[in-house]
Amino acid sequence: MIGIFDSGLGGLTVVREILNRLPNYKIIYFGDTARTPYGTKSAETVTRYAIENTKFLINKGAKIIIVACHTVSSVSMPTLKSLFPEIPFFEVVTPSFKKALSLTKNKKIGLIGTRTTVESGIYNLLFSQADPQIKLYSNPSPLLVPLIEEGWIKKPETRKIVKKYLIPLKMKGIDTLILGCTHYPLIKKIIQEKAGKRIKLVDPSQEVAIEVKEFIEKNPEIKQDLKYNEGIEIYVSDITPNFKKIAQIFLNKKIELIKVNLD
């Protein structure tokens, strides 16, 4: 079973990409909707939540875990890996870093994400280790998550706020933009429009799905463990009306939500 968790809705962009590439595996998803959002909270609190989410997925039978949340991917991975050494973890920062590195021509890369993700400095660290000539320009964009969770994915106000967040990055002449939050692919069209055609977008949900698929195909024993067992179970810590509506539109299928209390 492939376990996937996120603070809320955003990780469903990863679920969709996994379903596209690995349609025969069973997925168990946990969205921490009772404590969402994570990106405005401290690294310590986010890591505490991430540990609880991981334990829940392991107890439900997950053999590999995808951290479909940039904030957790940015600040909690060393802790998760040391607490659960038996679990192969995938996160969304490394594959999007690699993709951006392969796409950029002028070595000017932009990053939008939550405040905690941007301030963690993880992308700066990765790029400076890989190629010191790369310049990373980042802008925390914390209002995009509430706008998306609210379903304002086509509203003019959302376009205006996206534009505002992108202006300082465009002024730096970036040619590549990392969508540093798994919610953002839900408004990819608006972001591409406001960024302009010359800027290439890196979609972390696609990149992590590619990485997971490669990993499973190279590891027959894991493949065996995961078994072929179609279907998806979606657990949430709170049932909110918006979640179900947006999730169904997004995954393009009827879904059932199961509520669990982690705290």
Add this chain to the structure above:
Amino acid sequence: MIGIFDSGLGGLTVVREILNRLPNYKIIYFGDTARTPYGTKSAETVTRYAIENTKFLINKGAKIIIVACHTVSSVSMPTLKSLFPEIPFFEVVTPSFKKALSLTKNKKIGLIGTRTTVESGIYNLLFSQADPQIKLYSNPSPLLVPLIEEGWIKKPETRKIVKKYLIPLKMKGIDTLILGCTHYPLIKKIIQEKAGKRIKLVDPSQEVAIEVKEFIEKNPEIKQDLKYNEGIEIYVSDITPNFKKIAQIFLNKKIELIKVNLD
């Protein structure tokens, strides 16, 4: 000691009004910043959090409790009152309902608030019991909390979104508008500007503070219990950079935050 809690920052508008009217009492504040916001979550989850917050304040010595959160005031009061019968509770819905009732001339009242507050139907119930001729028009305005928590209290995007939320209420010809969320007094100027001069605003933070002051003055034994003991202790479940900054500007004094884990 007067205990006050909110999902985050909004309840500080109540703290300010209490400090203005009862400067000699000790206040203990709890902001559930690790699980904020409440207004997008279900009544069940909000009530679970409210119980934990109340227990925390009682353990710290609170003798009366002000629920400085509309979402909790709308959905959790019967549970809180039955679980803690010894505690006098004050909430923000009833005093703002009373104020609106006394202000309206044309009996058309508007309400903005979080989705959970508006959908609880509590204001509809109160007005229909008090005067069946009153028409209440409400519009959930869930993006205002993240905009305020983000500190965008003077930005043009915030003005635009406020305007958008108020248009349907203005079209109904309301003469009174309830700010149904303790965050909203932080952008009262913008709301007044977009509502227009003819609409009177009801500020729940002021109304609850007036009610608490009257209660204390009428109950000498409670007054004795609360003692004269200046000062404020602010507890939060997560220390976020924005909270401290905005809280200090807002209360106009240096504050220390103390972190506690409730879950």
